[in-house]
């Protein structure tokens with residue numbers, strides 16, 4: 001956990017060299033704050049473990065797609081994993097390269113395929129035969145050959161929340177393991193496709209290495225069958241999904257995770273293949289916090305509520321997955337703590353950010369919601385006509401607004417009323 005980027009100095013939380021109090025005063029709340037140093041440190045843990053090996057890192061854009069965040073990774077030489085042509089546009093705008101970008105996702109449109117082929121992406125991660133057919137037709141219409149990999153569902157249990165587990169038989173994702181060999185034969189027979197790899201993505205917030213080793217074993221079994229059928233597999237994409245510490249989880253160290261997987265693939269006699277990693281949460285999650293101010297304290301018979309100015313529209317993970325985020329006052333207060341549910345102003349009982357939290361706070365205090373750098377701002381909405389928060393990136397002693405706070409006028413700028 002990149003705790004060091006967000007640490008207390010004389011009782012005041014700082015993002016690198018900048019105090020959370022001054023950030024909130026200058027830019028308002030709710031406010032997403034990212035640390036360039038923390039993003040860099042997490043990415044480098046992957047990149048350093050891959051150095052000198054046949055391995056590369058494709059950062060999953062959907063975890064945090066702010067241009068400044070993508071640009072930090074692009075400057076470090078990262079590749080990217082995208083799930084829409086919108087994300088491709090962001091990668092290119094942020095200085096990333098199409099030839100280092102892999103295109104994942106279960107429902108790519110013909111238009112998205114065309115844009116990605118024109119840009120020259122490195123690989124399409126395809127999930128079904130109809131998708132292979134569509135990609136082959138699009139590539140043929142452009143006089144191109146599309147590089148493809150099949151996302152295989154290895155049917156391993158990642159031991160995570162059902163909404164973020166993706167590699168079980170009952171999930172919508174991937175080609176069923178038992179159908180994969182035949183699907184590879186179909187892909188190899190299509191004239192405008194070029195099979196280059198195999199991939200999987202078994203879930204998210206996985207805090208053990210063993211499900212990955214199980215998945216890799218299943219993939220390697222298939223690779224041997226596919227090559228026996230005469231199709232060469234150049235790369236193995238092990239997906240993303242490595243967990244982070246939100247609370248008391250103890251995820252493996254990133255470097256150890258990478259090394260264990262690469263050594264395992266080597267030991268199985270597949271070390272000549274390139275290995276792709278697609279981390280999202282583990283490179284951005286603990287590089288961001290969400291600052292929010294307490295509007296009211298509302299004592300109740302059964303529960304005390306701290307009503308804050310951030311809500312489920314700003315950070316959806318608690319409402320969506322019952323996810324835990326650590327919450328703490330940005331300025332430590334020498335007062336008695338009480339137990340609060342930390343909730344937002346949105347008109348939904350599901351609008352909560354933390355439950356049963358021991359906090360020494362008063363109205364007007366500033367709170368920091370930790371581990372908000374992944375699946376935070378990107379999942380935010382305008383529900384209740386709430387303008388989305390600003391995003392700031394701290395770099396040493398400097399803070400840069402990397403996305404301006406929305407204003408209400410922008411929110412209905414595209415709407416019109418009937419003429420009569």
Ligand SMILES: *Cc1c(COP(=O)(O)O)cnc(C)c1O
Nearest residue numbers: 060104204240241278279280281
């Ligand atoms: C979401 C996703 C990732 C990133 O997952 P994390 O859990 O954030 O690491 C990687 N690859 C694919 C295909 C994804 O859909």
